[in-house]
Amino acid sequence: MRLGTLKGQGGAVLTDDGAYLLPDGLTVGDLLAQGLERTLEHGSTAARGSPLPYGPESLELPYFPTSVRDFVTFESHVEGVRRSIEGSPGVPEAWYDAPTFYFTNPHALYGPGQPIPKPERCHALDYEMEVGAVVGPDLEIVGYTIVNDWSARDIQAREMQVGLGPAKGKDFATSIGPWVVTADELAPYLTDDGFLDLDCQAFVNGERLGHDRLSHMRWTFAEMVAYAVRDSVVKPGDLLASGTTGGGGCLAELWGRNGERTPPPLEIGDVVRLEVEGIGTLEAAIA
Template sequence: MRIARFRHEGKIKTGEIKGDGVRVFAGSPPIEAIVADGHDAVHERERAEIVPMESVRLLAPLHPASLRDFVAFEEHVAGVRRSIDGTGGVPDAWFDAPTFYFTNPHRIFGPGDEVPFPAASVNRDFELEVAAVAGPDETIFGYTILNDWSARDLQKREMQVNLGPAKGKDFASSLGPWIVTADELEPFKDAGGFLDLWCSVTVNGAEVGRDLLSNMGWTFETMLAYAARDSLVRPGDVLGSGTVGNGGCLAELWGRNGRQEPPPLRDGDVVTLTVQGIGSLTNTVISGPATDALPAVRRRDPATARNERQ
């Protein structure tokens, strides 16, 4: 089942994508309530009217309370490290556990939205990912597409502090076009429990990268269990797979090619992520408003610094 959140006749509604229309859920409950009930219950949910697709505006399928983004593809790690810090290779620690970082859940964009990059950034990048939506009792409710937009020049600077990424990432993430319930994708699982789905990305209609989701190092179930270890994952939380390899982002290709080819994204570029069994997510790149320079840092002077209470 494909579950969408959309605007119709001035109201935000939820429903099931069915052919060339949407079967609106009775009462249009929020996605968060649907997810909390689990994907078994959603099949029994009462439907109301059917509205044609051309009359709706798809929105981001949900606004999660938290968004963990993993880094589960070796090829991506090696390529981006070469591009960001010149080292390349995959650190030994990567093989120990599925590492992730938290990004900003308050800057979620949906299908067809313009995505504003920091105006000062020139090394603008997309990241092709699949995201799992957590269900009740540490289960996976379903899957959607995630674009983890990246300002690589900002990221490169701030990662020198060995913390982050921060402003290189927190300006935007895209989710969509809808959530596909986990049972729909069960036939695509291989013997190891990995989803054998083709993922591709185009910029202005030209394909830039293509990879199999099953090339990731851990299953979504393992990543969910690790996220919940000594912590808490709630229904509706989103877990990104991390960027696929073989051109799943520009920085990987820059590291492999030794130059910025293909070029960074520019205003007006149209990026489309497509995942077999899920759909396509398209956004247009724009520049956000210019920002003022920060005040100069106050450096610590050992000669005048006060280290003891007077």
């Protein structure tokens, strides 16, 4: 089941026949917080109504996460970006200990197709191709969506020398969408060891720059949830992002491998499109 939010109309079940508004004024966030079983029940009830026409331009941010944790679970991404940002080879030994994450800004979220303002002092703007898991009650994963963790690499490179991780290099924008796909829809893609084997591609102005499989994550989403909740609190509606894929899942990885900023950083007018098998397409232009 695909769940999205229509501009000016609210949450809906999205099908090839049209959009079915959720009953009783429920939002997509309300639904997801009730768990997978209740989400599917409400969604099935809504789908008995009359469908509304919709297109990509009709969609906005699918829901507002209660928090956003962004992990770093792809080894090849760490290797390439570390060389690009820090000028250091290899992968830190500590990376292998656990699925490390940071909290990003839940107040700077952008929906599908929504233009991304380029930070004023940024000269090395980058995309990051990720998949996010939505947590429900009892720490179950209710659904998945595409995440683009936009990054100001020049700002990030400077501020991370302080040792507190990324902040202004990351907190200006995160795109989520185009909808949330319920976990049951992606069950056929699960491997025997719990990874989602989804094909992921990233395009800039129509040129494919990134290609990887989500199953190349070192940790499963279930392991990420287990680590996040250790000595802490994870609430229904929290979004846990996979971290950036390898294979050109961001420009900085390619810069690290090429030894220069090739392909060039994103500029105003550039269009980034992320495609993830089983989920959909998330696109945005730089403004």
